[in-house]
Amino acid sequence: MELELVGTRTDLSEVLEAYDANQRDLFGFVVATTKSHAAAEDVVQETFLRLTREHRRGRYPENVRPWLFHVAANLVRSGFRQQSVAERFRGRFGFEEAVEGPEWGALRGEERDRVRLALRTLPADARAALMLSAEGFSGDEIARMLGRSEGSTRTLLWRSRTALRSTLADERVVR
């Protein structure tokens, strides 16, 4: 019975085609949302592995692009990643956010892209919402991806845009 569920390389090829078509936007979205290349690699890999499993179960999504962003956004929200050592410590010991010291402030001066830098100052849910909007998803789709109501998503996007505008106008960030 189990052999009937076995996938083939043809199945995988379809997944890889979806990867080739969407990896750039999806990886960029996760990097912008998580601020971490390593986390983005983990999230994107897990997203496509889940697509593989859906395909195997005969549930390949009709519109794969929003499905991929939906899954990736969920993974980001849930804090998924293949944990490295420090993150295990956080999970185990409840690491608390450190107060920013002067040394770190100096490091931030290395950032070049003012939009990217301004985006980094926003909370994770704001970054995710703004990037999904920039990717062209509708408000309804963004709400579903973020697991929010339409009204809550409207408010989140409005406040995020206002905060981004304010940050971009801030001389401390523009440098």
Add this chain to the structure above:
Amino acid sequence: MNAHDRAAQLASFAIDFPLSAGERLELDRHLGSCTACRALDAGFRSDVASLRAIAGRAAPAHLRVAIADRGMSDGFGRSWAPVLQLAWTILVVGLLVAALGVSLALVGGRLSRPNNVLPAGLRLGATIVAGAGVTPGAQPPGPHPGGGGQGITGAAFGEGSVWVTSATGVIRIDPSTNAIIATVDLGPHPTRIAFGAGAVWVTITGGGQVARIDPGSNVVTARIPVGTQPVGITFAEGSAWVAVRQDQQLVRIDPATNRVSATVALALAPLNVEATPGVIWVTSDRGSGFSAESALLRIDPSHPENGATIVPGSSSAGPSGELVADGDSVWFLVPSNLNRLDVATNRVTARIAVHNGTSGLAAGGGSIWAFSSQGFVERIDPTTNAVADEMTIALPQDGAAWEVSGAYGAGAVWVRSYDAGSVIRIDGP
């Protein structure tokens, strides 16, 4: 909410949602008479375009390889009959044997291989049952302020023996016989091990202490309170140096008194610590989860009162990790990369791609060894700054969630997986 705020709200809504006829009329009327809100509306739309411009970013090439491989072995393979799983394993191993030494480094070596596969010149010396830290999937003992249950483990070579941590102590192995010659109970969650002043020093992360062990008798001779969550430890300049993570401090212990003799406040939370002559090096980070950012710190052990400085070019997105020193260089892990820092110039001189999940490092035998939680062992040649050999060792299926540590000594590499309950010996060339 005044009319301008309302217009700003509607201008934002209009980008993502269809406005009702009434909302549209309200917005158009206001924008028609308000220059400032028209500018804000244009700014919102300009920001969307700017964000779109920074949105696309190509994923690294090795990610596609990893997905293709794991898609076969994980996504599809999970429900295969065992015989087909075996066939797939044999196929992968066969391909590996054919390709070793030629192409693994080029393709990033991201294949998933659960068996022991060692390159020529290296051989599996022994698998020593050393007592599991925990049963796979279970919580390690000790306090869990954060509620998590991931295993941190330590391995080190000193006093002629291999020392590894268990859930509540350390285990000592004689490399000449591969036999366990002592177990020392310490308390909740020992993590890292160092040697100096004729003693073995172990951080007890769950207990906020450093234990001092007499290697002659394998007896704990002192328990030194150092703060909340001590993790990394090294011995240098006549003292033990301890990274105390929760307190964001580096602590110096005087072995003559077994007391803390100096404390260095850090701007970042420390994880591991190493030393080269005249310098203490600390991996550290701030933030949490995806927001984590890390950096390497350096401290002058002669003047700890001067505090720590961030090494230029060492900052990275993501959390910090393990580090080792091999004389003129310090090697430290950031996610998916191993950085090499030249001690003389205080600069990062090489960045080497290693497997995701690489959690342990060791220096010895003219090489740097990197250990991943998925069973990959990579040998880095310091003369080329490249992965010279890659091998795999058998770890439990759940190994991906656990840290793997390693040490070099007695001409062998010793690999400790926390939940595997074993120490694997790889004999060098």
